[in-house]
Amino acid sequence: MASARPDPSTSRKSTVTASDGVRLYVEESGPRDGAVTLVFVHGFCMTADAWTFQRRGLGDLGRTLCYDQRAHGRSGPSEAEHCTIAQLADDLRRVLDDRVPTGQVVLIGHSMGGMTILGLAEAHPELFGERIIAVGLLSTSAGELPRLAFGLPAAVGAAARRVLPGMAVGMRHAPSLLERVRWKGSSLSRTLTRRLGFGAARVPEPxxxxxxxxxxxxxxxxxxxxLPTLLDHDRLAAAAALRDIPTLLLVGDADVMTPIEHSRILAEALPEAELAVEEGAGHAVILERPDAVNARLRDLVNRAVPEGILAGRWSAPPGSVRVG
Structure with missing residues (x-):
């Protein structure tokens, strides 16, 4: 019988020390000795709180773990030279070694979190198989992010891409003006959040x-x-480590941050993976379509652990298209 689904607000909180001394904030729920642990890795400019719907909706599967990536949320600050996908991958390895030393793992990453998982696959492909038994890459890219248009007209998008490297330097050394411009609750902040995070359908205000x-x-x-590590990210070859384990590639077809083409490129490299497209959903699909995302993830775990962690098989939620 499935256990009661844990409330993330009552989860166990701790820290893990990264290789360079940065303290990573960690939250866990469910049995400490669970046979399978679902490890959630959040995206750029987000925190572990982004996974609230998934942790509640999938808590009956057993143990769940999420953490704030370095310099995000409640984790410690990081030197700029350590703000790289390679370092994030090493952080993930530390979290696994420290908090999940035994048992099998399902890794689930959103956006930069998926890139972190690909970074781990590049550095430690031997972990993917008996140890890491399934992977979910949600709204994720293996590379080519500099070609993004961010939903802008072609000419405007090209101009924006040219100034991004200079903007990254300015953000690090002269942030005060940009902080004022993006003031939380302002009309600009609200408009950008809706445009870059969600699709056209109405999303609840909370x-x-x-x-x-x-x-x-x-x-x-x-x-x-x-920004530099995201623009330089190229780990398509690393996806080979995922070929022999169940893998879910999920993306909204209205995603302007990591458009559907990026998931299709991954699908070509992983012909056995499931490519799931959420019609009308944007980049923050885990918040916008939590029920659909949870159904796909539940099916992923069911495929990885066929002996019956789940009571039933997947059934398609409304508004989704099963491609692979």
Missing amino acids: VVDSLETMVANTPIPVVGAF
Whole structure:
């Protein structure tokens, strides 16, 4: 019988020390000795709180763990030279070694969190198989982010991409003006959150609030420190480590941050993976379509652990299209 689903507000809180001394904030729920642990890795300018719907909706599967990536949320600050995908991958390895030393793991990453998982696959492909038994890459890219248009007209998007490297430097060294411009609750902040985070359909105001709060609370210098590694990210070859385990690629077709083409490129590299497209959903699909995302993730775990952690198989939620 499935256990009661834990409330993230009552989870166990601790810290893990990264290789360079940064303290990483960690939250866990469910049995400490669970056979399978679901580890959630959040995206850029977000925190572990982004996974609230998934932790509540999937808590009956057993143990769940999430953490704030370095320089985000309640984790410690980081030197700019350590704000890289390679370092984030090493942080994830530390969290696994410290908090999940035994048992099998399902890794679930959103956006930069998915890139972190690909970074781990590049550095430690041997972990993917008996140890890491399934992976979910949600709204994730393996590379080519400099080609993004962010939903802008082609000419405007090209101009924006040209100034991004200079903007990253400015964000790190002269952030005060940008902090004032993006003031939380302003009409500009609200408009950007809706445009870059969600699709066209109406999203509950508390959900928009939660994303806006996470983004607004990420200091501008942190945004600038991570931009170079996101623009340089190229780990398509690392996806080979995932070929022999169940893998879910999920994306909204209205995502302007990591558009559907990026998931299709990953799907070509991982022909056995499931590519799931959420019609009308934007980048923050885990907040915008939590029931659909949870259904896909439940099916992923069911495929990875066929002996019956779940009572039933997947059934398609409304508004979703099963591609692979």
